[in-house]
Amino acid sequence: MNILDRSQLRARYRITGRIVMDTALHIGGGRNPSAATDSPVVRDGSGRPFIPGSSLKGAFRAAVERLVPNIPHLRTCGLGDASDACANRLREELKDRRNIPEGELLTILDRILCDTCRTFGSTHLASVALFHDAPVSEVWRTLPEVPTQVRDGVGIDRDSERAREGIKYDFEVVPPQTSFDFALTLENPTEHDLGLVALGLQEFIGGMIPLGGIRSRGLGRCHLEDVRVEGVDFTDPKAMKAYLLEGAMRSESTETFIRRHLSALLDAERS
Template identity: 35%
Template sequence: MSGLYDAFQRRLHVTGTLVTETGLHIGAATDGLDPTAVDNAVVRLPDGRPYIPGSSLKGVLRSFMERLQNSPGHWLVSPGAPPSECLHNESRKDLVKQFKRQRRSERELAEFVWDHLCPVCRLFGSQEFAGRVLVADLMPLEDRVLLERRHSVAIDRDTRTAAGGALFDLEVVAPGTRFALSILVENPSDAQVRDLMVVLLALSNGEIALGAKTASGLGRVRLVDARIADYGARDVLAAAWGGARPSYSLAEYVRLLGLEAEEPRVSREALQAALAALGPEVTWQQAQAVLREVFGGERGA
């Protein structure tokens, strides 16, 4: 069964540089004992430099893919259970407990969980299934990283004025800071690789924000110089004896997948049904709205 990890079948290794285009804040826990310390400091390495936890980046990548999954149109091609029937939903978690009580084998349990996961959970994991996307902590590439201290104040939503005693400092990583990115993907299918490339393309275009205060302009990042190695067990052995694994830039790899040439597709029956509902005479705006709904978002415009 290709969904499980009992055999090494394929590995994707994505490397690159994540560059901050605006200030970035990923907060760290503070004990509040130092009165001169920043109220909201960033996470740091023992040497004092900030870094980006892999879990933070993985979380926003997963969230973006979930939005694609929930959007109209066929944005994702990897198979899986409908999101409403996924074991990730609170109402479906008892199914696993019921299956375990039947004293089935571990193999049967693994296959049962796999069959009841949506495409996002199959790729990024859930409480019942280990995700195949492994994101390492992103370490700073500079020996010295600039940090900024910004003063902010909380706003009372009722009075629309500054809330009393709500002045605080926010520490942010300066724009232009570079972090090393490394993502491993274990045993992905061709369809899962295609869906992950859509997410990475969005990251390379600066369309995925990271960290706190993104609505206020922070957290704009961009993936640059991305390289992708796609290999199997035979390539691992070859590399162990000094051989090189081929790697591609993100643009080259996307072209190899044929992703750039893809266009949204719908059945002829669905398109005819949507157009028939308009009536004998329609305005261009009405027709455009129907096409957007059928094809999904702006791609149908």
């Protein structure tokens, strides 16, 4: 069976924790015409700021991609526009072709995709890692409103977030110390996927994965705490029954999880 065939659910991991902001956070895209700011933060249906799963995934993946080139037997295309980026190589390989049988597509993906695209997804291949939208933590949900701040961003261009002379601009931020509930689901991860996720988790816990925009002004610094790792092996009938009937998952110490899978990743030879 092709290693990228994920149709049968064999294992699921759930990794949860709390993202605590060390500096203020700006994730734009909010629509709030009444807000007294040029760039409101993105909010959920109940009007509270949240961190979109796509933002978390992008930041997490970027952190992993910065480290992978230092690991001799691993390869990352870095998702760039370069002609050797996996998406471009796939487009080239699959052009003029329609209705490729699933099996053949998987063989092509297996041949072309770099290590980070295999784990975090590419065109034609879903990510092993699903990053959920992160709502503000319970303590913040009990407040009638999350107290955001508006900061002066003289000369910051709305679209590029680059400095631009002569325009006056302000933006809304979520203040430091705000926390968000982090949740990541992994489905059918290989040892390799677990290694890359452990790498990202280690960086996240260590405060090395900034989130959101306007980072050149120090925004978006945060760290992950109270991390829990749980898993279920669906190929074990007893474990599957306990999970389906009682929601039971096997938990593992976060430190052990990270050490075990990081060691496996760093010590592995290219097969």
